[in-house]
Amino acid sequence: MAMKINTYTKSREWFDRATKVIPSGVYGHLGPAEGNFMPVTSFPLMGDHAQGSYFWDVDGNRFVDYMCAYGPNVLGYNDPDVDAAALEQMKKGNLMTSPSYKMVELAELMVDTIASADWAFFAKNGNDVTSGAVMAARAATHRKKIVFVNGFYHGVSPWTQKIDYPGILPEDVANNLYIDWNDFDQLEQVFAENEGEIAAFISTPYLHGNYFDNQLPADGYWQKVRELCTKNGTALIVDDVRAGFRLDIAGSDHFYGFEADMICFCKAIANGYNVSCLCGKDWLKSAVSSLSYTGSYWYSAVPFAAGIACINKLKALDAPALFKEKATKLTEGLKQAAADNGFHLVVSGEPALFYLRLADDDSLFIHQDWIQECVRRGVFFAGHHNHFMNASLSDEDIAFTLEVADDAFKAIRPKYK
Amino acid sequence: MTDSKTLAYINMYAVLGTLENLCELDEEARGLLKNKKMISIGLDVAGGPAATLYFKNGYCRMEDGCSPDCTIKMGFSSCEKFNGMIDGTVTPIPSKGLLHLGFLLKSFMPLTDLLAKYMRPEPEALEDEHFFEISTKLMFYTITVAIAQIANHDAIGRFSASHIVDGDIYMGIKGACAATVRAKNHHLVTIKKDCGNRRSMMEFCDIHLARDLFDGKVNAVACIGEGTISMGGMISMIDNVNRILDRVALYLA
Numbered sequence: 001m002a003m004k005i006n007t008y009t010k011s012r013e014w015f016d017r018a019t020k021v022i023p024s025g026v027y028g029h030l031g032p033a034e035g036n037f038m039p040v041t042s043f044p045l046m047g048d049h050a051q052g053s054y055f056w057d058v059d060g061n062r063f064v065d066y067m068c069a070y071g072p073n074v075l076g077y078n079d080p081d082v083d084a085a086a087l088e089q090m091k092k093g094n095l096m097t098s099p100s101y102k103m104v105e106l107a108e109l110m111v112d113t114i115a116s117a118d119w120a121f122f123a124k125n126g127n128d129v130t131s132g133a134v135m136a137a138r139a140a141t142h143r144k145k146i147v148f149v150n151g152f153y154h155g156v157s158p159w160t161q162k163i164d165y166p167g168i169l170p171e172d173v174a175n176n177l178y179i180d181w182n183d184f185d186q187l188e189q190v191f192a193e194n195e196g197e198i199a200a201f202i203s204t205p206y207l208h209g210n211y212f213d214n215q216l217p218a219d220g221y222w223q224k225v226r227e228l229c230t231k232n233g234t235a236l237i238v239d240d241v242r243a244g245f246r247l248d249i250a251g252s253d254h255f256y257g258f259e260a261d262m263i264c265f266c267k268a269i270a271n272g273y274n275v276s277c278l279c280g281k282d283w284l285k286s287a288v289s290s291l292s293y294t295g296s297y298w299y300s301a302v303p304f305a306a307g308i309a310c311i312n313k314l315k316a317l318d319a320p321a322l323f324k325e326k327a328t329k330l331t332e333g334l335k336q337a338a339a340d341n342g343f344h345l346v347v348s349g350e351p352a353l354f355y356l357r358l359a360d361d362d363s364l365f366i367h368q369d370w371i372q373e374c375v376r377r378g379v380f381f382a383g384h385h386n387h388f389m390n391a392s393l394s395d396e397d398i399a400f401t402l403e404v405a406d407d408a409f410k411a412i413r414p415k416y417k
Numbered sequence: 418m419t420d421s422k423t424l425a426y427i428n429m430y431a432v433l434g435t436l437e438n439l440c441e442l443d444e445e446a447r448g449l450l451k452n453k454k455m456i457s458i459g460l461d462v463a464g465g466p467a468a469t470l471y472f473k474n475g476y477c478r479m480e481d482g483c484s485p486d487c488t489i490k491m492g493f494s495s496c497e498k499f500n501g502m503i504d505g506t507v508t509p510i511p512s513k514g515l516l517h518l519g520f521l522l523k524s525f526m527p528l529t530d531l532l533a534k535y536m537r538p539e540p541e542a543l544e545d546e547h548f549f550e551i552s553t554k555l556m557f558y559t560i561t562v563a564i565a566q567i568a569n570h571d572a573i574g575r576f577s578a579s580h581i582v583d584g585d586i587y588m589g590i591k592g593a594c595a596a597t598v599r600a601k602n603h604h605l606v607t608i609k610k611d612c613g614n615r616r617s618m619m620e621f622c623d624i625h626l627a628r629d630l631f632d633g634k635v636n637a638v639a640c641i642g643e644g645t646i647s648m649g650g651m652i653s654m655i656d657n658v659n660r661i662l663d664r665v666a667l668y669l670a
Contacts, residue, residue, distance in 0.1 A: 024639040033641040
């Protein structure tokens, strides 16, 4: 039987309403431009509800969701344990003049869980904690410069953006230095050329940029970086906002066998309740204390309670092992479906955050065509972003995904003979 | 946050270079050159661009470099002086070809005046659909050529270009006109036609949408959501071209 092909009449109506009152309708990563909806007519634009591994759009189309709200959905949408903890805390009190003791409980849990953590500091978004980490590094070292890896994404504050982005001044990024991923010699050279000036080296645990295959660290890379940073009195910041809790409950630095000076978490802490966390070493605790850095909602207790429930459940499930097992099954099936239809699918990055690319042309047109055919059939893949596994994904979901993938390959095959 | 050297390259290739398209699209422009024998104007800017404009029987083409055989030669001691000629504050004196002053006064200057009429149109002129179409197409060619000049010469534009991988970027107005921005080793060249071997593409749905974009009345990100701009292929190329486009507006303002 032919697969159902989605239509998006109500999505379009809502989107048109949105454009009248919201700049670009849906801005940022969930929007059609940044989300690479090609063509835009193949993608849902507005959601209605979600459960487990699925979300439904306003037209009633169901999607097996491999983006997981770009990461926060780590256990499954509406996880009963996390939601129960959140609801209980909501009844007791959320944002109060005195912070809830739940903050202390979550901080203790983070310090007990994250291998490199001596302390924990909470905020709301990933950008809050990457910015906090950079400020702390500068406060502690009294140095200006920060080293980045090309292809990075560390948030949206001016210091994280590039000189050619709208609204960014050359002064905003004047102290940014750039190296290529896995190029330790280049990093060493940059350190030598800027001796005594580098406050921090900031990087994701591996390179999960867009439009290219994700790249894992070379053997010994992180250990050499760690040594270089220590030798130079430079803070080593790991941005684990994306990969945190999916590779290793104890942190992705632990996964790759080194210890960061500061490590940033957000997406997977609380299964969709908004909280981010900066963890770090003792030598930076005083610097973080010195910062003028806070926010109206940074102390809300509901996300703290949700975070405690979420992390404990991730531990109980041994979620990283589960993600690896399911993602490997899924991606091996996808590669086979591609091969069965005469295509070549490259899967890169760690399985829990797998990145897909059809390697049959160097323009990505074929890849984009396949992605949109999958989305039209109810599997939400992203064109050019790593995906995210969640613990509720079932074998049936994987089987359905592989059916869709095969059907989508068959749909595009006649165009690319 | 602009520099005079980049502006000189834009003025040379993107503004004066659009005379080629003016002669293709506008009958009055062709008429100014009708039955003219080949005549060429060499433009040589110290520390900046050099090009030669060839005019013959209704048509115009530009070649890179100031030809030693040009009929008329105009040299400029600086990019600022050349930019002054374009904005009308500097009157150039030919160093060669004074005998052809008549061509400069009776053909070349009216041609540039005509180009200015299309490039900086009176609002009421745009109400005429034919004028609107020519004006928008000329703007399209100017902008697409300016992209390459900014990518190659402007400091921030070069940063954007440093993130553009090799290949052809198709840019077009559906059913109206097309250009190819070709990237190689982060150096960009614009070819004013669809070269057919796209690594990425960005297309405006019609000429009215293109005009609104050029005039800053609508935003490209919003248009992608609305489906009036379509894009595809190696999107990082489009992403960085869009960053350069922001600077085109700055230079051509």
